[in-house]
Amino acid sequence: MELELTCIRHGATQWNKERRYLGHTDVGILQESLIELAPVKEALKGRSFRKVFCSDLKRCRETLDWIYTVSADQVVFDNRLREMDFGEWEGRTYDQLKHLDTYRNWLSDPESSTPPGGESWGHFQGRIADFMNGLTCFTKEESKDNQLLIVAHGGVIRQIATMTVPGSSFWDFSADPGSLLTLKLTFDGGKWTGYVG
Template identity: 25%
Template sequence: MKIALARHGETPYNAEHRFQGHLPVPLTERGREQAHELARAAATRDWGALYCSPLARARETADIVAAAIGHHPMEDARFAETDCGDWTDRFFADVQAAEPELFAAYQRADPAFAFPGGESFAAQQLRVLEGIDAVRQGPLPALVVCHRGSIRLALAALHADDAQRTAEVPNASLVDLP
């Protein structure tokens, strides 16, 4: 294991099934508990560096992890969640009712999918992979606290397996990269 990705703890938007995109959504109390569990798991390993998405939920999780592993989180915007564009702040059910075909493409993580007024999965995947390449040039092993979408797209590319695009990635989970 040289690089591991971790998903941030739960947010109110996760619990409500709502698109948060780049909004500064904090963790819930449960999310902070999950971040402490992640920190305990991370503390069982030696790390050379800690990186995180600059979004509030990832940074809050990374700060909790940092206290346990002794590294200051370095923010890297390449690990941010997808810009959800016009869907930001909307409930999944509302979007599904209004735009069922486009929502279905989102759910199956179609590589050609792009959020209306936002970012495409293809663009996000490129920036996440650029971030991973940059992390590989620094101290290893490294931990990156980021988002479900970022983790899924990294796994799909690095495993050359599109099924990873819809992989289950629970809040505060730790995923080793190949």
């Protein structure tokens, strides 16, 4: 059975604009980002989704409120869809961190280095995998409508795509604020695989 995921990154925040690391810090979107989200809102007009999943952080909730009307029983606010927790690097920029050995090590090999007080790459991947494994319930229910909407963060969307598109890597996918990425997936051999559609 196929599953179609429409993945949308939240609208831009002030920290995004200032190119600051933004993980679990709970800030809202900029008013001006509503204009940037208009094409996504238009693309979703008239569409229906079997279920809507949204990060529980404010910037994703505000984005969902603006782009798509959904009933309370149809949406799940899921903290597994949060961006990576950057710990002590939250709110800081590349220029503020580039002199730190730990930061440079993390940039070159994020799987073997962790932001101080933050989340390891393995933990981040694990919770995204846990979320994706939970979607197998949709393969057990016969339905012509297997379209899901996910409103989340850039790192989360890239990780979902990396896990499911064979031969891809994390930076192969664009996930700018307010962008939309559609994945068409099949659950086979105990894992989701598919392509960008």
